Each structure stands twice: as C-alpha cells, then as structure tokens.
Amino acid sequence: MFTPGAPVPDSAPWSAAVGQGGGVLRSVNIGALALEAGGELPSVTVAYECWGTLNGDGSNAVLIQHALTGSTHVSRGDSEEDGWWEGLVGPGEVIDTNRYFVVAANMLGGCYGTTGPSSIAADGAPYGSRFPFVTIRDSVHAEARLADALRIGSWHAVIGGSMGGARALEWAVTFPERVQRCAVVAACAASTAEQIAFAQAQVLAIRQDPNFAGGDYYDGAAPTLGLGLARRIAHITYRSEAEMGARFGRAVQPGEDPLGDGRLRPSTGGSVAGRYRVESYLDHQAHKLVTRFDANSYVAITEALMSHDVARGRGTLREALAPTGCVEFLVAAVNSDRLYFPAQSEELAAALPGDVKVRRIDSAIGHDGFLTEVATVGELLRESFFAD
Structure with a gap:
C-alpha cells in the first residue's frame, strides 16, 4: 500500500505506474527541491524509464540506479536500443518484468532528462554556471518524490553499481522504511582520497x-x-x-x-x-x-560523487548504517577493481547490521566488470532477492 512522503504533484504519471510499454523515457515535475549544501532548485523534473506493471499494493517495485555517465535505459523494452544491463531486466529475466515493476531514474544534475546544468531556468536560459552544487543525497530525495508520484511506498529492492551503488546505499540509510532490499555493487561507503x-x-x-x-x-x-x-x-x-x-x-x-x-x-x-x-x-x-x-x-x-559519504552528519559509519537493520543487503565487489577496491566493500559490509558477506564478481576487466559480467551479477541478485 502506498505510504505518502512528499506531496504528489498533480502531474503524477499514474498511467505509467499501472503499466505501459517499457524502455521509453518519461518525466515528472516534483516541484522545488531544497539542497543539502544550501539553497534550492525551484522546479525539478525527474526523468525515468519503467518496465512491467505495479501491482495493487505497490509491493513489486524495483529501483535500478545508473553509474556516472549512465542513463535510465537499463533494458531495451519497447525501444530499439539495448540497455546498459541488457539481459538482466525483462520478461523471464532475473528481474522479471512479468512479476516486477522496474524503475530507473536519471541522476539529479544529469543530461538525460532530469534537471541539470543544461536545463532551462526560469529566465529562459540554460542554468550553466548557475546550476547549484548537488549531492548523492539530494538525488535520492528527488527520487523519493518520484516514488511518491508513482505511488510506490516501499521498494522490493534498490540496486546500483558504482555511483549507482552509492545512490542505492544512500536510499537504504535515508529511507530505510522504504527499502526492503539493497544491492551495492562495486561501490563503497564514502569516496576515498584516491x-x-x-x-x-x-x-x-x-x-x-x-x-x-x-x-x-x-x-x-x-x-x-x-x-x-x-x-x-x-x-x-x-x-x-x-x-x-x-x-x-x-x-x-x-x-x-x-x-x-x-x-x-x-x-x-x-x-x-x-x-x-x-x-x-x-x-x-x-x-x-x-x-x-x-x-x-x-x-x-562527478562532484556529487566526490561528496559521497553515507555517514556525513550521522556519526560513525556503524552508527549511520544502524537504521538499515530492517534492510536485506547484497554487497558485491569486482575482484580486479582498482577504483573501488574489494577491501572497501569489505569495510562497508563489516559496518552493516547483521552478518553481511561480500560476494565477488570474478572478472579480469576491472571496475567495469559490474557492467560486463551481467550473468554473474544476475545470479547474485537471483540468489539474494529474486529467487522463485
């Protein structure tokens, strides 16, 4: 059942929530958004794609978060272009769109439909240099407004790799009551000095x-x-x-x-x-x-990702993660990753409530293994969140 957060805008895309063809870019205006670093964006549009149909009680919704230069296009759906996690989402796939309603939102500050520097401000000109500093946490608050608009009170799972993993983790900490399961793949609790x-x-x-x-x-x-x-x-x-x-x-x-x-x-x-x-x-x-x-x-x-620190303003990492005790976690690392080292995934898992073990993606490719090893990622997700 839908649990309201922020007020739902009049333009809420309810028709999308009850089911339409997937893989088509849509958007909703969520109104003004106050920002973590101060100030606000007076009018924010969030772009998203969705696949499948939301069930009556809204319990089958899955949110997938893209990486730094990724987009909302996770899967082909009704479009002609393959998605960046093609083979993971769709009818009969691991995240089966015959059973689940899947949403992918463009990051705040992006250029694939969500309000960003190239968006037109109230004066009719692009924001450009006037676009304010935004954080991962700001984007998650915007995505929560999108969830409200779609009448999604709680996600069956929030899943992301790299920067998407940072957003998924921030969702679980900021709104633990709205996240049942969280997958953090090739990501860490806070951006490191390197x-x-x-x-x-x-x-x-x-x-x-x-x-x-x-x-x-x-x-x-x-x-x-x-x-x-x-x-x-x-x-x-x-x-x-x-x-x-x-x-x-x-x-x-x-x-x-x-x-x-x-x-x-x-x-x-x-x-x-x-x-x-x-x-x-x-x-x-x-x-x-x-x-x-x-x-x-x-x-x-990139600057939003530099600011990523799930414990900012929340005490120690273990204290910050304490509210996620009700969330089931999958933490996965690429064994050859030299950007997000597996040891950083181990640090995150050790600080989470309960006994969370880091699962490994065996790939010689490096960090991009979370994108290229779709079968392995899919099997980990199936075992953890989508078993029959």
Missing part, C-alpha cells in the same frame, strides 16, 4: 578547456577536448592493468607508427605521429562520450 583525486583531475580537464567558458558555453563551442580528456582519465580507472595489457600490450594501431618520422601531432604538440592501440582505444571512448554527454553534467555529477 577516488577524489582521480575525479578532481577529470573535473579540471573540463574546466581548463578554453571552450568551457566558466560553464556558460551553450551558445558556442562545447568543451569537447576537456570532456574527452576527462573520459580518458576515468576509463583508465575502469579497466585493470592486466586487461589492458592482455588486450593491447604494446601493439601499434594498424596503419600508424608511434615512432613515425619525428613529426609532432598537431593536437598535442608533444607526441609523435602514430598511436599505440591502447591510445586509439581511449580516443574512441572519449569520442563516444563527447557525442552523448554534457560537460557541465559530468562536472556536477
């Missing part, structure tokens, strides 16, 4: 792009060089040294010669003409991101 350091390098790469214009670039050239460099830095942390070594080694990109004839690359002013294959790979990853993501959103969401 994670913040990697993130700062990415943010500065964007801000120091001449086209960034302090964040007000929407009427001119976008800071694609800075965003591309940020993506390269990030992607190095997403893959393991062993995986890159086995996949690329010192191989040269076909048709190119890293030694060249001594000519400098015009774009760098320092490297010789040809590329190694690993360089080409990073260039490809950068190009893909700059064609689909907003640089300001990358900054806003």
Whole structure:
C-alpha cells in the first residue's frame, strides 16, 4: 500500500505506474527541491524509464540506479536500443518484468532528462554556471518524490553499481522504511582520497578547456577536448592493468607508427605521429562520450560523487548504517577493481547490521566488470532477492 512522503504533484504519471510499454523515457515535475549544501532548485523534473506493471499494493517495485555517465535505459523494452544491463531486466529475466515493476531514474544534475546544468531556468536560459552544487543525497530525495508520484511506498529492492551503488546505499540509510532490499555493487561507503583525486583531475580537464567558458558555453563551442580528456582519465580507472595489457600490450594501431618520422601531432604538440592501440582505444571512448554527454553534467555529477559519504552528519559509519537493520543487503565487489577496491566493500559490509558477506564478481576487466559480467551479477541478485 502506498505510504505518502512528499506531496504528489498533480502531474503524477499514474498511467505509467499501472503499466505501459517499457524502455521509453518519461518525466515528472516534483516541484522545488531544497539542497543539502544550501539553497534550492525551484522546479525539478525527474526523468525515468519503467518496465512491467505495479501491482495493487505497490509491493513489486524495483529501483535500478545508473553509474556516472549512465542513463535510465537499463533494458531495451519497447525501444530499439539495448540497455546498459541488457539481459538482466525483462520478461523471464532475473528481474522479471512479468512479476516486477522496474524503475530507473536519471541522476539529479544529469543530461538525460532530469534537471541539470543544461536545463532551462526560469529566465529562459540554460542554468550553466548557475546550476547549484548537488549531492548523492539530494538525488535520492528527488527520487523519493518520484516514488511518491508513482505511488510506490516501499521498494522490493534498490540496486546500483558504482555511483549507482552509492545512490542505492544512500536510499537504504535515508529511507530505510522504504527499502526492503539493497544491492551495492562495486561501490563503497564514502569516496576515498584516491577516488577524489582521480575525479578532481577529470573535473579540471573540463574546466581548463578554453571552450568551457566558466560553464556558460551553450551558445558556442562545447568543451569537447576537456570532456574527452576527462573520459580518458576515468576509463583508465575502469579497466585493470592486466586487461589492458592482455588486450593491447604494446601493439601499434594498424596503419600508424608511434615512432613515425619525428613529426609532432598537431593536437598535442608533444607526441609523435602514430598511436599505440591502447591510445586509439581511449580516443574512441572519449569520442563516444563527447557525442552523448554534457560537460557541465559530468562536472556536477562527478562532484556529487566526490561528496559521497553515507555517514556525513550521522556519526560513525556503524552508527549511520544502524537504521538499515530492517534492510536485506547484497554487497558485491569486482575482484580486479582498482577504483573501488574489494577491501572497501569489505569495510562497508563489516559496518552493516547483521552478518553481511561480500560476494565477488570474478572478472579480469576491472571496475567495469559490474557492467560486463551481467550473468554473474544476475545470479547474485537471483540468489539474494529474486529467487522463485
């Protein structure tokens, strides 16, 4: 049965809650949102996708949280594009949409429909540099308003990997009465100094792009060089040294010669003409991101993740997690992850109420194993939350 939180807006998408085709982007305005660091956003839209049908008492709802540059598109559904966790959500899959109503919301500050820096403010111009600092906790409060709009009082499960895992954990601590089960995959209780350091390098790469214009670039050239460099830095942390070594080694990109004839690359002013294959790979990853993501959103969401600390203002980690005693947890780590080390998952599990054991995802890929090893993640979820 629906338990009201914040008032439900008049525009609540009730038709979506009772069942429509999945994999289609929808949105709801949740009104003004007060922010943890101060101030407020006067009008917030939350974008989401959903699959399946909410049952009469609202007990079959599942929330899936995306990673840093992810989107709401977890599964194909009625669209033509595969989702980023394709094979996990759908009819007959581990999270069976014949049984469960699945929701995926875009992070606050994002660029896939939820209010962010590229959104139009009340004066008719994009927020740009005026977009306020937001936190993981702010996004969870916005998502709770979405749950209200969908008449979801309690989630059967909240599931996320990487930044999505941070959001899932924050849900369990902020609203433990609304979360029955929580899966935190390849994530930790608080961003570490090293994670913040990697993130700062990415943010500065964007801000120091001449086209960034302090964040007000929407009427001119976008800071694609800075965003591309940020993506390269990030992607190095997403893959393991062993995986890159086995996949690329010192191989040269076909048709190119890293030694060249001594000519400098015009774009760098320092490297010789040809590329190694690993360089080409990073260039490809950068190009893909700059064609689909907003640089300001990358900054806003990265800074939100830098601020992630589920114990902030709540005492010790164990004290902060104490209210989650009624929540069933799955904590999983990728054994080759060098961004969110398995030891950080162990620290989180040890501080949770009860006896929570860290489950391992065996992958040589590194952090991105939580995305690539769909079968393993699915089996862990099936055993923990979705057994017949």
